[in-house]
Amino acid sequence: MKPLQHYVRKKQINIRTPAWSVFLLLLIHFVFFTGCVHYVSYYNAITYKNLADLKGEMGVAFEIFSLEGASGENDLNTLEGFRIKIAQAREYESGKKLNDNTIAQFKILDENIREIIDRFKENANQLSAGYCKAKWMILESAFDIAITTERGKIEKKQ
């Protein structure tokens, strides 16, 4: 009968062969790509709803602004209301882990609405219809990108 060391030595030699290395590498890749490990937050219905609601509400307001422009206290309050809602949604996103992409997208949406309000105030509380029309084209595309990003995330298994 051969001593135990013989088998142990033989096993160690086998593990070091290229075939074993390749198998282990494939196993690691399989575990990684099948979702056992992921680096992006899960799909979140609240995020999706926040984005869809904001897009809908802002779409209606900017449709009107695109015809007549925006002016006066009421329109400023409407714009400020959007800024608050975007800031709240951005805070919600900041609280989630592995969510850098959506946080960065909300930051751009936030900067956009601030830019609109700043221009409104600098321009004696008014915005031209053309500017509102063009700005909505940008915002609509921005919301679509953020919504598609959220839709592309994996749903968490219950």
Place this chain on the structure above:
Amino acid sequence: MSDINEFLETLLKDTSEFAAGELKTLIENAKSDSNVFIRQIGDLTEEFIKMRAQGEINNDEFKELMEDLVDLGKMEKYKLKSDAKVKAEKIANGIADLVLKKLIILI
């Protein structure tokens, strides 16, 4: 007026310094790209040039909108499933760069 050339001619009637052909080619290439987002960047650029030529927006607003296109390129880059995110960002930056650095100072 319906062609991008005519809008650029309206904007640049007092100058011949701008390479309108370069911008026109960039926009046309973007509009015929296979990627939806890149086509959208081409459409938006053309629409904003048209709006500026027709006096619907002023120079400062036009500049802001071109910078917004760069931001859209960044947002697209953050998208998880995008088949041309780097190309999209490059095209948005290229068009905006040309407009912001060369066109805007002439109109």
